[in-house]
Amino acid sequence: MHIPPQTLEGWLRHCEQLHPKNIDMGLERVGEVARRLGLRFNCPVITVAGTNGKGSTCAMLEAVALQAGYRTGVYTSPHLVHFEERCRIRGEIVDAASLVASFEAVERARTQNGNEVTLTYFEFTTLAILRHMSLSLLDVAILEVGLGGRLDATNIIDADCAVITSVDIDHVEFLGPDRETIGREKAGIMRTGRPVVVSDPMPPQSVIDHAREIGADLWRFGQDFNFSGDKQQWAWAGRGRRYAGLAYPALRGANQLVNASGALAALEAVRERLPITAQAVRAGLALVELPGRFQIVPGQPTLVLDVAHNPHSVAALTANLDAMGYFPTTHAVFGAMADKDLAPMLAKVGPVIDRWYFTDLPTPRAETAASLQQKWNALQMVAGGRPEVATSLHANPEEALRAAVEAADPADRIVVFGSFYTVGGVLQHGVPRLQAKHLGA
Structure with missing residues (x-):
């Protein structure tokens, strides 16, 4: 008889042995296990895809929402040191032991009635963290898309707002050899009638075309939102709202204003369900932290x-x-x-x-x-x-x-x-x- 692991470390070893591949593109298997789990969120969900800037954008969304008093949940990958860094609730990294029940639940669902579904390490661990987040009484869930978008395990969740940070050449063996092909994969996180924020200043045409084809509410950098600034401060303007005299984000680097602009556009796009004050914007961007980004x-x-x-x-x-x-x-x-x-x-x-x-x-x-x-x-x-x-x-x-x-x-x-x-x-x-x-x- 198989004895289930008792610790997170044991479950991670178990996940590593379930599937011959590290990456197996497709949503059928992970979607079936999610269906068996009854996985769903009762709060706004923001998904963030892109080649670079995803982690920074997620951290800024989280920091501003925390300052507005919301109970946040964030899923990011990979981790730097400890696996549990991939899940933060209310800005705090979850305790390893608290994830074990969700790993057990995914294993039960995966092997239900002897009808076993194979999952990769990423798929299994993503499902476990999503289940943990779904039971955490969140006000907003922020999900970083792992690889690509269309076939990434996070895409089993219908997001209320999608963000595409940047599109560049990476993971060509899975996503394609050029920006247009990769852009099509990233665009797979969009949903009909829902906002998609594209913060890449020069997005591939495939991203714009897909938004129009499916009738997503497209927010483009430089058209629907933008930023300006000097050495002391910066300002953001979006559809019907403007923030002036902002201090620079606590995250250093040349691209962080682009990432911050996309984050503010996403918060503006879900404002009816998640109102944010100007003070929360100021404080959140001033306090945001993310190890390993410049x-x-x-x-x-x-x-x-x-x-x-x-x-x-x-x-x-x-x-x-x-x-x-x-x-x-x-x-x-x-x-x-x-x-x-x-x-x-x-x-x-x-x-x-x-x-x-x-x-x-x-x-x-x-x-x-x-x-x-x-x-x-x-x-x-x-x-x-x-x-x-x-x-x-x-x-x-x-x-x-x-x-x-x-x-x-x-x-x-x-x-x-x-x-x-x-x-x-x-x-x-x-x-x-x-x-x-x-x-x-």
Whole structure:
């Protein structure tokens, strides 16, 4: 007789063994288990899809809604260190033990009457978190779409408002080779007659066409909402509402005003069911937090953590590093997945990096540190690059960071990027007291 796991860790191991694939596109299986669970939400649901900016947009929606006094639930993926980071209720990460009952319920539904349904790890865990959220008496549920949109497990929920943050090239083996094809997949989260906020300033035509084909209420950046600003403050204007004199969002980076604009448009679109005050907007954006998104850890040397893992997000990271001002030497701890478009990522950020620390990552999907070094060297040969840039290889992100700290001077900076695994590997062991070496501690 099969004895069900008693802990979240046990359930996650169980989920890893259920399906031969990590990703199996399609909603039939996950939809059937959701139907057996009777999964439904009794509050407004906002889904957020896009290549980059999803996590930041979800965090801003959550922060503003919390400041307005609402009981929020947020589902995001992947996590940085602990699985339970994927679910927040009222702004707090859920306790691991509180998720166990929902994993048990999904397993019962999945194997009901001997009619077993296979689920991937992502599908099973998504269903468990959605069930937990649906029973948490929420005022608003915010769901980050995992991969794509149309066939993502979160799309079994009919959202009251959909947000598409950006469309760029990523996950080409599942979503297609170009922005138009990928845009069609992202557009699958739209619903007829319901608002869809497109905060990408230059969206693929396929996104606009799909909204019109199905009769969604399209909110376009630059047409239905926009922002303006100077160095001190910014303003947002949407359909019939305007916020002026806003402080910049607490999340740093060049793209955060675009993300904030999309979040405010989504809140405006559901205003009848979820009224938001101007004060909640101001306070929420001033207080929003999200680890690993151009997160600057003060100290000597300065440490920058960023989960940028595709050409588009690495370009934004490069612009943000440029805007930080002068540092004598920039050290980069870098680990990435093998399926990423690595050459343009390395080429874009290369000019601002003085020393590389390439690292292995604890997943079979990752590129090896040695292969990353080879790709960097090949790029330098083709481009006639900077021969003075040193590189080294490391077994894990923690070891790579330790080497960077040892080599860095107090006035330098260290940037850790390339994957959730890279940033998570550094955070997992606690960011070391970088000042200690330089203060003689």
